């Protein structure tokens with residue numbers, strides 16, 4: 749490709765942390781990326797709008813019917829759509845509310861009926877439009893984004909890892925959380941982050957979603973037998989980031 753690849757970035761139900769990661773890449777990486785791509789729409793950083801783009805980066809989950817048409821329009825204008833971050837790829841932390849009928853009252857009390865709080869089930873954007881690539885993580889991994897965009901610029905099909913976090917955790921010789929009397933979801937969670945959480949003394953909570961074929965029954969067994977979880981707590985452990993995956997498994 750001789751001319752620059754045009755990129756647009758959009759947000760839906762999210763904290764916008766993934767887009768902040770984009771702007772927070774570090775001058776060297778970001779300027780290097782700008783040798784190959786040109787941002788044509790990016791609400792966080794510019795006011796221009798575009799009628800078409802090569803790559804649309806979409807952050808946030810789909811949780812309001814009024815967002816459907818905007819998603820469809822992005823799909824029409826983009827050659828490639830990349831779902832960016834846990835919210836967009838699996839519903840992410842927003843999907844916690846899918847299992848709680850009284851979430852609005854719990855959070856907003858007597859203001860829970862304010863019209864702008866109305867929302868439906870939090871879903872990945874793939875529930876509405878075809879997604880070409882998914883960049884998991886909360887937030888998405890910016891090095892992974894650079895690699896994926898770089899692959900696309902050079903005509904290569906990007907590969908998102910599909911092995912568990914445990915592989916990367918073992919490779920960096922971190923002591924397993926279960927050996928320390930703690931819990932962890934690394935055995936069912938998608939690698940690619942480098943297993944930073946166990947390395948920093950906290951469990952993997954599965955922010956990158958599940959691998960394609962997670963053995964959740966094995967995770968439940970270990971959570972009960974090694975970490976002392978009740979069966980109910982073990983069964984629902986994955987609701988933090990991956991409740992939509994969990995629902996599909998059942």
Ligand code: SF4
Nearest residue numbers: 762765833834835886
């Ligand atoms: S994936 Fe995480 S960081 Fe990204 S928008 Fe959602 S909540 Fe924010």
Ligand code: SF4
Nearest residue numbers: 914917924925932934
């Ligand atoms: S700490 Fe977590 S990611 Fe690391 S080996 Fe143990 S279960 Fe796997």
Ligand code: SF4
Nearest residue numbers: 941945952953954955
């Ligand atoms: S170790 Fe788990 S929670 Fe931490 S970044 Fe990786 S996938 Fe996310």
